[in-house]
Amino acid sequence: MPKQDEQIQRKVEHLFLAEKYFTDESYADFDSIRLLHDAVPELNYRDIDLSTDILGNKFSLPFYFNAITGGSKQSARFNMNLAQLAKKLDIPVSSGSMGVYLRIPETKDTFTPLREYNPDGFVIANVSAKANAAQAQQAIDLLHANALQVHLNVIQELAMPEGDKSFFWLDNIKEIVEKINVPVVVKEVGFGISKDTMQKLIDVGVKYIDISGFGGTDFAQIESARNHEIDLTYLDQFSMSTVESLIEAQPHMDNVTIFASGGIRTPMDVVKALRMGASAVGMSGLVLHHLQKYSLAEATLFFESFAKQIQIIMALLGAKNIDEIKKAPIIFDENLVNYAKQRKIE
Numbered sequence: 001m002p003k004q005d006e007q008i009q010r011k012v013e014h015l016f017l018a019e020k021y022f023t024d025e026s027y028a029d030f031d032s033i034r035l036l037h038d039a040v041p042e043l044n045y046r047d048i049d050l051s052t053d054i055l056g057n058k059f060s061l062p063f064y065f066n067a068i069t070g071g072s073k074q075s076a077r078f079n080m081n082l083a084q085l086a087k088k089l090d091i092p093v094s095s096g097s098m099g100v101y102l103r104i105p106e107t108k109d110t111f112t113p114l115r116e117y118n119p120d121g122f123v124i125a126n127v128s129a130k131a132n133a134a135q136a137q138q139a140i141d142l143l144h145a146n147a148l149q150v151h152l153n154v155i156q157e158l159a160m161p162e163g164d165k166s167f168f169w170l171d172n173i174k175e176i177v178e179k180i181n182v183p184v185v186v187k188e189v190g191f192g193i194s195k196d197t198m199q200k201l202i203d204v205g206v207k208y209i210d211i212s213g214f215g216g217t218d219f220a221q222i223e224s225a226r227n228h229e230i231d232l233t234y235l236d237q238f239s240m241s242t243v244e245s246l247i248e249a250q251p252h253m254d255n256v257t258i259f260a261s262g263g264i265r266t267p268m269d270v271v272k273a274l275r276m277g278a279s280a281v282g283m284s285g286l287v288l289h290h291l292q293k294y295s296l297a298e299a300t301l302f303f304e305s306f307a308k309q310i311q312i313i314m315a316l317l318g319a320k321n322i323d324e325i326k327k328a329p330i331i332f333d334e335n336l337v338n339y340a341k342q343r344k345i346e
């Protein structure tokens with residue numbers, strides 16, 4: 001692996017800085033929503049079914065591990081643990097951006113642990129929206145991936161000293177959606193997606209969107225920490241929180257499948273995102289933190305308990321399965337009502 005490469009060094013810094021800034025507090029607006037319990041739920045907790053369809057496959061839990069890393073030696077070790085955790089929980093797991101592999105094929109061994117340690121699991125390849133269909137296919141082939149994520153990261157690129165400055169992405173996305181024969185998810189990286197942007201994606205044929213909103217990992221902050229010339233942390237003000245992005249998604253729910261991520265910290269956040277129409281919920285910062293700070297066995301216990309708590313919350317809502325969560329009464333605070341009103345979303 002080339003030692004002095006800037007792109008590889010960036011991966012090392014991302015892992016380090018994301019963990020450095022990790023906090024248990026989320027700013028994803030989930031605290032601005034309440035769900036009301038059913039005092040006569042008429043169910044047995046043990047019968048509650050958490051199984052969920054994710055990208056055409058049935059999983060026993062409604063969450064997945066979202067894109068994190070690849071490219072550096074540290075990434076290889078991390079991906080090995082992440083793959084084993086995903087295998088134990090039987091949930092989908094994404095690779096970090098494979099742009100570095102497309103440019104420097106010798107970095108392939110930093111991505112392949114995701115498949116080696118989870119041979120029968122659901123693995124998602126990840127490329128940037130500047131990749132074309134042939135490159136996306138190369139990324140899929142390396143991991144024998146079951147699906148592809150294409151990330152949108154304009155705020156991150158502009159906050160990054162060495163970032164891209166040109167953003168013509170829709171033609172690539174259209175080509176990828178037309179030519180790639182695994183499900184293609186277009187995702188943000190933690191700044192959310194507006195209803196207007198969603199419409200542009202739907203118009204080029206996108207069927208799956210991960211809104212990945214603001215509230216957890218903040219790449220304006222991370223890239224500004226790497227940028228010794230200017231502090232562009234304030235660019236995160238352009239973001240939409242995960243809850244705001246889910247509000248933005250409401251007019252499109254019939255035309256596109258929505259995944260939610262960004263600042264997911266608790267089982268309550270997962271249930272609230274599902275209540276707002278997400279078909280499953282993704283986490284990066286939280287799993288990164290648990291695998292960096294604790295052993296694989298401890299991280300497994302944490303996420304098993306996390307799943308159990310989703311089940312407890314569902315019992316309180318009288319929801320026997322994930323679909324029934326969508327019937328739970330929901331209350332938005334004034335700020336969110338005002339947000340929806342100004343955005344003309346019912």
Ligand code: FNR
Binds near residue numbers: 067150190217
């Ligand atoms: C990311 N994320 C990300 N996303 C992506 O599509 N490609 C990538 O290469 C990366 N790289 C990456 C590195 C690190 C260290 C982190 C923590 C995250 C973004 C990630 O998938 C997600 O969209 C955001 O992190 C928001 O979710 P959390 O972290 O708040 O749960």
